[in-house]
Amino acid sequence: MNQAKANLFVVSAPSGAGKTSLLKKLISELNGVQTSISHTTRAKRAAEVDGVDYHFVEPEAFKLLVEQEAFYEHAEVFGNHYGTSKSSIANQREQGIDVILEIDWQGARQIKQQLPESLSIFILPPSKQELESRLQGRGQDDEAIIKGRMDAAISEMSHYNEYDYVVINDDFEQAVFEIKAIIVAERQKLAIQSKKHAQLLCNLLE
Numbered sequence: 001m002n003q004a005k006a007n008l009f010v011v012s013a014p015s016g017a018g019k020t021s022l023l024k025k026l027i028s029e030l031n032g033v034q035t036s037i038s039h040t041t042r043a044k045r046a047a048e049v050d051g052v053d054y055h056f057v058e059p060e061a062f063k064l065l066v067e068q069e070a071f072y073e074h075a076e077v078f079g080n081h082y083g084t085s086k087s088s089i090a091n092q093r094e095q096g097i098d099v100i101l102e103i104d105w106q107g108a109r110q111i112k113q114q115l116p117e118s119l120s121i122f123i124l125p126p127s128k129q130e131l132e133s134r135l136q137g138r139g140q141d142d143e144a145i146i147k148g149r150m151d152a153a154i155s156e157m158s159h160y161n162e163y164d165y166v167v168i169n170d171d172f173e174q175a176v177f178e179i180k181a182i183i184v185a186e187r188q189k190l191a192i193q194s195k196k197h198a199q200l201l202c203n204l205l206e
Contacts, residue, residue, distance in 0.1 A: 005195075006032070006098045007186050008089065008115055010108045010163075011179075013123035014153030016135040018169045022123065023100060025176050026183075033098040033183060036089055039065065042080035055085075073103065073110035078148075084111070096196075098183060105159035119186060121179060122163040126170035128154075 013019035027033055039055045041062050050056050057065075062081050066074055074083035084101055092099045101111065111118050125131040131153060135146045160166055165182050169175040186192075194201065 006093045006096050008118040009100045010111050010118050010120040011102055012105055012108055014156045015149045016131050017123050017125045019123050022175055026179055030180055035100045039083040073107040075107055120163040121165045122160045123167050123169050
């Protein structure tokens with residue numbers, strides 16, 4: 001049986017919309033889907049693990065990877081660099097694993113240009129007030145950083161209409177269900193099913 005090439009999902013959201021928590025819950029409940037581990041020059045936070053949350057690299061190492069064209073996309077966000085590895089995504093998809101990329105709208109555009117079959121999901125908060133409350137509730141950033149993130153969030157959210165799907169993260173469990181429904185539905189597309197079940201289809205039509 002030929003192994004179907006799995007889907008690539010691009011997921012974007014403003015900071016504080018709950019994207020990371022939603023995707024962690026999704027992956028714990030749905031088999032055959034993983035997030036792509038990006039490279040970053042950002043400093044590792046206390047709870048983060050290198051090679052699990054990100055591949056943490058020095059700026060010079062990141063620059064070398066850019067020169068080697070190792071990334072589908074890379075960008076500078078709040079003074080730090082992030083990149084999406086070509087080889088790791090290709091390996092996961094060839095194994096039949098759906099891959100989720102957590103990137104901003106600029107990265108999503110670059111991915112779509114190179115991989116037009118990719119599917120995009122934008123996660124929105126239920127209100128600006130709730131978004132600001134979530135950012136303040138983190139307790140990790142000062143007021144100046146929160147204001148900067150709010151300004152960036154408004155700019156980010158203006159690009160929601162470039163995406164294939166939109167999910168509002170008001171009720172957490174409902175938002176998880178909706179993202180899961182998108183992934184499960186896409187797995188049933190003819191192109192994927194016809195490859196995955198080629199022998200079955202042949203037998204049924206004999």
